[in-house]
Amino acid sequence: MKRLVAVLAAVALLASIGTGVLVWQLSRDHGPGSPEISAFSHGNLTRVGPYRYCQVFNPTDCAVPAEQGELAVDARHPVQLSIPSAISRAPWVLLRAYTDDDIVEIVPPHTRLAVTIPTEDPERGRLTGIAVQLPTWVRDEAGNEFPVPHAEWAVQTVWPDEPAGDPQPAE
Structure with missing residues (x-):
């Protein structure tokens, strides 16, 4: 007992x-967790947290989870990129990487939560990736001011004729 x-x-x-x-x-x-972006194309969706996330007032104090999304794409269907309001309430940078040339666009605050991105451009080739950045203006020792991204999100595209994680340039 x-x-x-x-x-x-x-x-x-x-x-x-x-x-x-x-x-x-x-x-x-x-x-609160880190903001995530999402990218959608032809039934495929990826959500990704930041690749790098630094303190705004100390851009050398960073967490680098190195997350990078992958999204299967084809030539007929564009990518629908969604940005949360936590990112869009500040000026942000959209980088569209194509095989032959990149497009860099500065987006003013509170103007867009979604962007449609063509997967092929007649002058730039295939879309190889997308990056969203939040810039911070910094000043160097000489007094020059320039933007440095304190946060970045990245999505790599995967084409049907390429293995995942190894994009090849279009011929």
Whole structure:
């Protein structure tokens, strides 16, 4: 009888500890997660967090999770890129990388939450990737001011005739 009571007490103690740990984990303030962008094309969707995310006032203090999304694309269907308001409330940069040339566009704050991107451009070739950047203006020792991205999200495109993770230039 004493053994049964001891076992039941041990089980009750372990269950109480487990419940306490679970309640503590669920009630902790995990804080907001990093913003994610999403890209969609012809039934394929990828959501990706930042490749690099630095402190705005200290652009050398960075977390680099190195996340990069991959999106299967073809020539007939454009990419629909969605940007959360956490990114779009500031000026942001959209980089569209094509095989022959890139397009860099500065987007004013509060103007766009979505962008349609052609997967092929007659003058630039195939779309190889997309990057979204949040710039911070910095000043060097000589007093020159220039933008440096403090956060960046990246999506690599995967064409049907290419293996994932190894884009090849169009011929």
